[in-house]
Amino acid sequence: MSNLTYLLNVSLDGFIETTDHSLDWTAIDEELHYWFNERTRGAAASIYGRRMYDLMTAYWPTAASDPDATPAMLEYAEIWNAMPKIVFSRTLDSADHGFRVVRGDIGDELANLRKEFDGEIEVSGPNIASQYIERGLVDEYCLVVHPVILGAGTPFFPTIATPIRLRQTASKRFESGVLALTYERA
Secondary structure, three states, X not given: OOXXXXXXXXXXXXXXXXXXXXXXXXXXXXXXXXXXXXXXHXXXXXXXXXXXXXXXXOOHHHHHXXXXXXXXXXXXXXXXXXXXXXXXXXXXXXXXXXXXXXXXXXXXXXXXXXXXXOOEEEEEOHHHHHHHHHOOOOOEEEEEEEOOOOOOOEEOOXXXXXXXXXXXXXXXXXXXXXXXXXXXXX
């Protein structure tokens, strides 16, 4: 059975993007990018919401043609382009770049994906992840905490009615001051 992991960059005060949806505040250097590469390489599949799908497909399918792409970015593009990807969308009829569109109930679809894929399934994007969190379906949380305070924006976690108890399973500090903190349900 597969493990569902919510993995995303987050500011020190808990936001994944600014109020104008900017991600310019992240400090993704080569060290951190290679770490993301290894995480992605180890995943069996990735789940995206529509906005994250739009963000990722705007660059990664053609990253190899970017003269400014670093070796870590090129490696990530190769890994990402080859992996199975799922996008939840009510408006997309089809998707490119290795994506499959699903529309059903997120719980039912996750149950199907857990049977289909052996290993970690990453969910990326706060809107789709919040639906999994609210239903208690996330097995692991990986917060890549950047040393910046945004003050406002899109929160990493949704508002929930009942606390979710977690146990830390890993941490990694990067030279940039970024911390990767991993938790699983207690």
